[in-house]
Amino acid sequence: MTQEPMSAETDVLVIGSGAAGMYAAIEAARSGCQVLLADRSLIGRGGATVMAQMTVAVALGSETPDHWRYHYADTLTAGRGLCNEPLAQLLCEEGPDCIRAMDGWGVGWARKDGRITQAMAPGHDRPRCVYVDFLNTGPAVSKTLRTFVNKSSGIRKAGDLCVVDLLRNKGDVVGAAALHLGSGAPVILSAKATILATGGLTRLYRRNSASANMGGDGYALALRAGGSLVDMEFVQFFPIGHLAPRLIGMDPIMWDPFRYKLGGRLLNNRMEEFTQHYGVAEDGKYVITRDVGSYAILKEVEAGRGSPHGGVYLSFQHCPERALRESFGPVIDRLAANGIDLTRVPIEVAPIAHYHMGGIVADAKMQTGLPGLFAAGEAVGGANGANRLSGNAITEALVFGRRAGRSAADSVKRLRASPDHADDAQKAIALIAAEAPTRNFNTAEMQQTLQKTMQDNVGALRDEAKIVAAIDTISLLADELGDTPPGDGNRFDMRRIDWFDLRNMLLVSRVVAEAALARTETRGAHQREDYPRLSPDWALNQTVGLQDARIELSAGPRDIAEARS
């Protein structure tokens, strides 16, 4: 059964309602535009923003003197020479403004004696990270923006709208085609400007901190529409993701704030600290950066010194119960409900895919190379180079979102009286509402196969043989997927949704794998065991485009985003 197409028209279409998308919608509406804020999930709930628990890096200088230039210097250092400087500068320079705006809107940054508290985090030269207690940063950011979106006039919201392709008129992007999950119907969204704020891709990996909506849709949408991606090989693994015992109702990233406040000790299965063998002696403090941490843990596991579930131990047994309670209050009770008493047992942790440094090529106005298309948030590549500093991602989402909203509004005023007609709308409708093939295949199982392959072969430690094998598996899965989505096409048709997800996940996985294969060195989050050293020749950013369904890689000058625009 297939459904009649539906449609809507707007000035600015924002795809994705995380921090970036919501801020973009607010800014575009403030400039007088009609905005349609679409999300495949519920508004403000589907992505990384609402799950973030920790901190936001910003040179406020509320406790220790600071300047955005220091934050910028730390960001460039962490990026191992690959940051897109104008984007990194924008992030650091406008961060304080966005954080103060959020403060004014009542987000509730933690304070001491009236001043916003700033915590120390690895890679930052001074305390710079603001947060909302307890482990409530993301939910508070999301709720604050949601409330503001609801108060803004001119923003229409549409959840359960899964965008499957951008629409074009000649080269210009003029909106998008979506699958309306609540009915199964195709939807044509016509817009004078479109903003991709779809977040990251960490769902491509088996061990991840992702939501179900983080399979890299935005990257695939941009690619298929003719856009370029950059730095796609740089997937950040978070070294101490929760592994065991099974913990529910808590995000696997939760141990980071514990380490910020309490230090904690990383131990191998001999109950010995080991990071000093990888160049970083911790002494009970949290100083190890993410790339080194992941490497050290995976190497201990490889050497047979891992914990039972394939990670290492993280212990807070030396911390008095009182200190734990003071720092984490109700969280300690939630842990108890899961049968975990930190004063008695260590937990197991392992690297999990957490953030994507790469993404859509955009300039400091958030313009992509495609007229009519803007990008914002984690969907944008380049600001963080080869490795991201902790706390930079939410700042990036807020700052880039605000900028994208303004730029899109400006372009709407300059450009068209009404949205152009899309050349490819019929094709998109036909795909979304297609009659299913008779072939039977398990889409959910295929996703698991892909995630396992990416984890094992294109994960935190890579080499040529592993990556080549992954590319083979990806091709086989793509063959199995075919050209037509399965299912009855009625409302909430899971196999059809899975199929559209896989279509994106397979494309984006292939891009990550090919970029990782080409980069024959180790730098930041990209760690090649067959090329274990940083090579000065690779002080380049790789960009990716699609040429007749073929992936084309090119290594260009580092300021390629600027050069293109």
Place this chain on the structure above:
Amino acid sequence: MSENATLRIWRGLDVNDGRWETYEVPFEAGQSVLDGLRWIRANRDPTLAIRFSCINANACKECMVELDGETVYACTARLQARKMTLAPLSNKKLLRDLVTEIAPPTERFRNS
């Protein structure tokens, strides 16, 4: 050591025309009902419709279902070695299987 949970699940597109299906799900202590439902999709029946985003964080609040007649989050309710009956929320419009229309009316797409 692995044990089984027996999940009895309401399936269908129409409240008045559904059926019950039963699945045996192996699990480790500590897992959630959502873990069980995702296992069914990957290993038994990918057509089973469920709704969730965040999986672990209990942040998205999308995964509400009725477990033995009580409203729970599938991602925080624990899987147990017994028969567990799962049905869609009875006070919301049914979409399919365990999925109901939970978005506030102002956040739904309207054809225009």
